[in-house]
Amino acid sequence: MHPWLHFKTITKHKLMVMRYCFRIGLYKQGLLHDLSKYSPAEFLVGCKYYQGTRSPNNAEREDIGVSTAWLHHKGRNKHHYEHWVDYAINDPEHVIMGARMPRRYVAEMVMDRISASRTYLGDAYDNHQPLEYFLKSKPKLWFVHPQTKKELEGLLRILSDKGEDKALWYIKNVYLKKGKK
Template sequence: MIKACSRYFLYILNHKLNVLVECWKEGLYIQGIIHDFSKFSSTEFFPYAKKFYSGMPLNDDDELKWKYAWLRHQRKNKHHWEYWVINPNTKEALPIPKRYIIEMVCDWRSFSRSWGRKVKESTLNLTDKIVIHPETKRELETIMTNKFQKSAEGEAKSFH
């Protein structure tokens, strides 16, 4: 389990670094630093390490601990859209403040940085698959559209 914990710890640090880079581009300095601190809590850390880095299947008790850890993570971190859901059955959610929408996008972009892929608009356009307030959906789509327009303009300039 020590190996699983050390591998997971390194994963968290790498993820936090990638999110930090993305958040700093947006001027979200403090959010970039404190992003996902809850992953270091024992209630999240050990179940995640065991599930993703132990190389062994989880028993029912460990699987339940991981589900609780994931739920806790979503409910502790405002950059997760799940944090703002009131009723998933009726798709009722509160509007997400813009800084958390941007942090959410930074989190999504960080995964592309981690895997060495270029982020595509279709990769991040999840607004029809997640439960968010209509106002948040409009804001998220605006942010996404602006990001990809700037990205396309930057690529076009690099070819001249």
């Protein structure tokens, strides 16, 4: 058990996401981001499986075949595309499908991905990693709404190609403004 190390890691991540969300104008989301990680259902599992270099949810999955902490987390945090999965009633090929995410949650997801990469990679972080992480998992994301996938990848490409300041400016001044029209 590593309660102090886990607490420091999730708090560092949460504060970093909060600062990024504030920079793009998502103040409430920044304040509320990932509060469920402090609940017993997530925190105790995180302490047990803490490693410091990756999410403890993966270690829990490897140990017992499922991450109970993740199931709790994704159901309470709208910045994860897994939160937006529902039954497909008009799609004969799929039992489940992804609903389109509102732009403010896609933007928060980008802030979350930047912060997670920075937290776990430390000084080895660069602006390409969040996109690379997404591209590795993209073939498995059949359940994510196509527009959500397109928007997420587009924002991560801006981060990778143009840098953090330009990506944050674009998200705040263009991407989130389009969603309000």
